[in-house]
Amino acid sequence: MMETKTSHLQNMELWKLWKEQGDLEAKKAIIEQYLPLVDYVSNRLAVGLPKNVSKDDLGSFGVMGLMDATEKFDYERGLQFETYASWRIRGAMIDGLRQGDWVPRSVREKAKKVEEAYQRLEQEHLRSVTDEEISDYLDVSEKDFQHMLQEISITTLCSLEDPIGDEESETRLSMLVDEKARNPEYKVNEFFLKESLVKAIERLTEKERIVVSLLYYEDLSLSEIAEVMSLSPSRISQLHSKAILRLRGSLGRFKTQLFNE
Template sequence: MMETKTSHLPNMELWKQWKEQGDTEAKKLLIETYLPLVDFVSNRLAVGLPKNVSKDDLSSYGVMGLMDATEKFDYERGLQFETYASWRIRGAIIDGLRQGDWVPRSVREKAKKVEEAYTVLEQKYLRTVTDAEVSDYLELSEKEFQHMLQDISITAICSLEDPIGEEETETRLNVLVDERAKNPESKVGEFFLKESLVKAIERLTEKERTVVSLLYYEDLSLSEIAEVMSLSPSRISQLHSKAILRLRGSLGRLKGQLFENP
């Protein structure tokens, strides 16, 4: 994903100097070493954002995320800093954009309506619903529905600080834990999450599953996925938006069933 300026051993030495001795020069070198992560993450996020969003702003937010990751990372836990920092950088960029009110309220309301449509219709028919059925539910033409998907594509990203449970303090960031730790409660939660996600993904169309797989598992950008699938970037963006909204609706429904049936 990126090339570091030093080998693993020097990096480990830098981590020790920074974390154990408080060497600020070592911290500076670590930030410079992993700075390419900021470009990598910001470039991926930029694909689905409006043109008026400045690339410099994304980078500035990302650098703050990298600095925060460097402050909070525990190198002794055996985790990959690149993975941890990428999430921190992404979260910092999204949080920075949200503070700047970059998504109009009207767009968020549209996203909420589409998510509700998927939740209601798929619970009613117990299958993946078509664009025509969603359009009919929303009292829109299919062309208007496609335009709506394009408008809300910029909302299909999420922050690590967003709550994922009943408690506001339970966020995505909380699940970034040491894989070696033996915690029965977290294992049960992880099992349920995986089972729920599998069921939700099964409801996606073939094209939607392909986009999700290439984007989140193969680490391709939306433009690269467009080339692979021989579709336009805007069409890939629409498929991604529909997949995210379907998944949100399905996971929300499964979550409700869990709490209704203790």
């Protein structure tokens, strides 16, 4: 992760000048301080993207996300701006790419079919299904299935602005709240979410769990994970795609069961 250029006290002073006095120079200083974060996020995100995606475009989207984070961040809540801004930057990059409509509808449809296949088969067999079983269900060869995974890898990226429930207003970003300000309803939802996620992760294959762990918990890039696991980056991308599609299918199933009980 990037190194900060100012001390904590200096940082707080900048935030006070910007938020309390509207000092534009302070805002500019904050943005300049965290610009390396845009490069960091774009470098990680670019690994799983097609080669035709421009890093300059990612950078432009990321800067807009950083500026938005600077506008909306509440420094008095005690949260880390670096973490908040990283999510905003990543979300802005993904949203920017989506608005460019560079992912063909056919690819999105394939992703939906694979996700539904995982959900239906794993609900039926109550275990992690194999590539062969998914291929048979989709009526394609295993080679074609692997190619499909490569095609739809980008669709397994998600934005903070994506709805996580039936209500459009409930997004991942809306769930980023102060640890000290959680209410009982939030804690109940968090409990069931964690419980469902644990069950879903247990259904992943060993390699898929390793990829998820290294990517989201150890903060490694896909290329770094490829080196650790002695696999090609494209294979790591496939494992990541399968893991996310399995998790989406499982979480969708658990959500249905939860609200039907």
